[in-house]
Amino acid sequence: MPTINEKLTEEIRTQAKALLADGTVAAVIGYSRGSLPMTVKPTVVRASEDCGKLVWNSFCVLNLANYLPEVLKSVEPPRGPRDPKPEGPLAKVAVLATGCWSRNIVVQTQEHQVDRDRVVVLGVASRGMVSRRKVEEQFAGREILAVEEFDHDLVIKGADFEEKINRWSVVRDNCQTCTRPDPVLVDVRIGEPASERKNPNPFQQVDKIEEKSSDERWAWFTSEFSTCIRCYACRNACPLCYCPTCFVDDAKPQWVGKSLDAVDTGLFHLLRAYHCAGRCTDCGACESVCPMGINMRMLTKKLNKDVLNLYGMEAGMQPASPLPLTTYATDDPQKFIVTEAKAVKEGE
Amino acid sequence: MKVFRLSQTELDNMVQGWSQNRRVYRPAAGRQQSTHADCAPGWERVAASTPLTLPPGPSKTSVKTFLFPQPETMQTYTLKSSDPDKGLMKEPQKATEKQIIVGLRPCDARSVKLNNLPFQEDPFYQVNLARTVMVGFTCSAMCATCFCDQMGGSPMGTEGLDIAISQVDGSFIAEVLTPVGEELTAEIRLTPAEDSEINALAERRKNSPQADFAKLDVLKGRDLNTLYKAALWQTLGESCINCGACTFNCPTCYCFDVQDEVVRGQGRRIRYWDSCMFPLYSLHTTGHNPRGQKMQRTRNRFMHKLKYFPERYGLFSCVGCGRCVKDCPVNIDIREVMSDLLAVE
Ligand code: SF4
Numbered sequence: 297m298p299t300i301n302e303k304l305t306e307e308i309r310t311q312a313k314a315l316l317a318d319g320t321v322a323a324v325i326g327y328s329r330g331s332l333p334m335t336v337k338p339t340v341v342r343a344s345e346d347c348g349k350l351v352w353n354s355f356c357v358l359n360l361a362n363y364l365p366e367v368l369k370s371v372e373p374p375r376g377p378r379d380p381k382p383e384g385p386l387a388k389v390a391v392l393a394t395g396c397w398s399r400n401i402v403v404q405t406q407e408h409q410v411d412r413d414r415v416v417v418l419g420v421a422s423r424g425m426v427s428r429r430k431v432e433e434q435f436a437g438r439e440i441l442a443v444e445e446f447d448h449d450l451v452i453k454g455a456d457f458e459e460k461i462n463r464w465s466v467v468r469d470n471c472q473t474c475t476r477p478d479p480v481l482v483d484v485r486i487g488e489p490a491s492e493r494k495n496p497n498p499f500q501q502v503d504k505i506e507e508k509s510s511d512e513r514w515a516w517f518t519s520e521f522s523t524c525i526r527c528y529a530c531r532n533a534c535p536l537c538y539c540p541t542c543f544v545d546d547a548k549p550q551w552v553g554k555s556l557d558a559v560d561t562g563l564f565h566l567l568r569a570y571h572c573a574g575r576c577t578d579c580g581a582c583e584s585v586c587p588m589g590i591n592m593r594m595l596t597k598k599l600n601k602d603v604l605n606l607y608g609m610e611a612g613m614q615p616a617s618p619l620p621l622t623t624y625a626t627d628d629p630q631k632f633i634v635t636e637a638k639a640v641k642e643g644e
Numbered sequence: 645m646k647v648f649r650l651s652q653t654e655l656d657n658m659v660q661g662w663s664q665n666r667r668v669y670r671p672a673a674g675r676q677q678s679t680h681a682d683c684a685p686g687w688e689r690v691a692a693s694t695p696l697t698l699p700p701g702p703s704k705t706s707v708k709t710f711l712f713p714q715p716e717t718m719q720t721y722t723l724k725s726s727d728p729d730k731g732l733m734k735e736p737q738k739a740t741e742k743q744i745i746v747g748l749r750p751c752d753a754r755s756v757k758l759n760n761l762p763f764q765e766d767p768f769y770q771v772n773l774a775r776t777v778m779v780g781f782t783c784s785a786m787c788a789t790c791f792c793d794q795m796g797g798s799p800m801g802t803e804g805l806d807i808a809i810s811q812v813d814g815s816f817i818a819e820v821l822t823p824v825g826e827e828l829t830a831e832i833r834l835t836p837a838e839d840s841e842i843n844a845l846a847e848r849r850k851n852s853p854q855a856d857f858a859k860l861d862v863l864k865g866r867d868l869n870t871l872y873k874a875a876l877w878q879t880l881g882e883s884c885i886n887c888g889a890c891t892f893n894c895p896t897c898y899c900f901d902v903q904d905e906v907v908r909g910q911g912r913r914i915r916y917w918d919s920c921m922f923p924l925y926s927l928h929t930t931g932h933n934p935r936g937q938k939m940q941r942t943r944n945r946f947m948h949k950l951k952y953f954p955e956r957y958g959l960f961s962c963v964g965c966g967r968c969v970k971d972c973p974v975n976i977d978i979r980e981v982m983s984d985l986l987a988v989e
Pocket residue numbers: 523524525526527528529530531585586587588589590592
């Protein structure tokens with residue numbers, strides 16, 4: 297019996313092949329096999345005969361929407377920065393999308409980064425992606441040489457061991473708390489749709505930090521980010537980060553110091569998180585790619601919570617309305633704004 | 645060469661003894677909750693309580709942080725108008741204090757020598773090199789991501805080390821390789837290793853994977869322009885997200901940039917790690933960027949390590965530690981890139 301993922305892989309290959317063969321799309325963004333256990337390579341396929349290398353499994357942790365604007369551009373006829381847009385319809389691109397990734401495509405469309413008409417969404421319900429880090433921590437000190445995936449278990453193999461573990465137990469935190477595994481955009485359905493998951497409080501991890509005293513919160517923040525090496529993998533893996541020059545890279549003026557000063561590192565993370573407010577879908581790509589195992593996702597998750605509680609909005613769920621931070625209403629809650637009067641009162 | 649045999653306790657005592665009056669660093673045990681001001685992420689000062697046991701494979705972050713710190717203060721100055729020295733660039737006092745790095749692997753030790761080729765005339769690197777003592781651990785086993793032998797090193801190699809420690813059954817054999825190493829061990833009463841133990845170690849070294857330069861030789865013979873124009877870069881560049889995970893954790897990546905930082909009138913000119921993966925890396929003041937595309941940046945990383953550096957210095961700028969393979973978010977594997985390059989006709 298083929299596993300769920302083997303069936304999905306087969307379907308993805310068939311659909312991608314058909315879309316490329318009849319010229320509906322010029323490229324398909326998917327995943328191919330990785331060179332290490334629990335890794336996959338994001339891959340752009342441009343020829344129908346190459347579709348056999350596409351795979352789907354529990355280790356597809358990067359958000360493929362991240363590649364969409366660039367791949368869309370790559371299939372346009374080449375033109376200079378000031379040349380007008382060519383006449384006629386431009387070639388399309390197909391992209392695999394789970395619940396969160398599809399919501400990112402909605403945000404990209406709202407922000408005019410992506411032309412929805414040029415995208416064919418291969419919608420696939422996510423069963424939750426596995427955290428390679430969680431598995432490695434469970435097997436600390438032992439080298440994992442192969443991981444075989446079944447529907448509900450993973451078999452972890454090393455030179456002198458073979459152990460079965462429950463798949464859900466090592467699914468990423470963001471996936472475990474996710475309520476919408478099914479894509480909100482589907483042009484071509486892969487596999488079966490999934491229903492909403494019940495979760496009375498998806499923000500439990502954030503609440504735990506909020507419950508701390510301000511000193512403890514500061515201790516958490518400084519400790520959590522102390523090992524950041526400023527490689528910016530978290531930023532670069534994020535489909536929301538598309539500024540041509542990021543504020544941390546800018547050298548003229550230099551907004552943030554460039555070395556490993558705790559203040560600079562903290563500033564980078566706080567500002568990055570704020571830039572994602574109302575736009576982040578909690579896809580977890582940032583956290584998954586961090587080489588140092590930092591849980592920077594807690595910051596964006598906190599902002600997701602605030603945007604939901606203050607404005608009743610969730611990224612990618614209201615395609616027709618403006619993004620929460622690009623608009624305002626006269627009755628917007630503003631209790632969090634520190635006014636001079638309030639500051640004086642508190643100081644008394 | 646002196647060779648000693650130590651038990652785990654003797655080893656711990658020796659290292660802790662050094663830390664009484666010197667700075668001694670080791671790879672951090674487990675996930676760090678904080679970092680020392682004088683020590684980069686991934687490393688910690690040796691503490692009395694933690695025994696020196698290392699997981700297989702290289703440390704999380706590389707040893708380069710001690711020789712090529714992130715950042716290095718090159719000059720200091722003041723901008724306070726009240727100060728008569730306003731605007732004068734001053735050289736900070738050079739650190740001379742010895743630092744002992746314990747627990748680096750043969751790959752990292754080799755990287756120090758390789759980086760010394762471009763940094764031969766770099767005063768900062770040289771000062772740090774002169775004050776750094778390297779006490780390495782050879783590898784009894786290679787990890788799935790290790791390929792030091794293919795890059796001209798070997799898991800039992802001692803190149804670049806002052807003291808090489810090998811685990812043999814329950815105890816350790818320490819080979820003292822340099823005068824600095826001798827100085828460190830002279831202070832302590834140690835048991836010389838038996839001849840049989842020395843022979844066993846030599847035997848093990850002989851049977852371990854040996855440095856192999858075959859790939860280097862083939863790549864050296866290949867035409868640079870043909871490799872530069874190869875089709876593989878397009879595919880690689882397309883999936884690469886241009887982060888710094890590979891280059892920052894790589895022991896043999898040594899690019900830097902220079903910036904001034906001024907806080908309340910006090911300025912410092914620092915050099916800090918740069919990465920050829922970053923868009924600002926090759927940006928000219930005119931606004932032109934010769935490596936404006938992602939693909940060009942990805943290509944540069946590999947061409948530098950596998951072609952430009954070897955053309956200039958005769959060795960790969962890679963020691964096969966496998967950190968980039970492990971840490972790359974999109975599984976770009978330098979071993980695959982190498983075989984793809986070897987296949988380019
Ligand atoms: S990916 Fe991790 S180490 Fe890199 S910048 Fe982000 S938090 Fe820091």
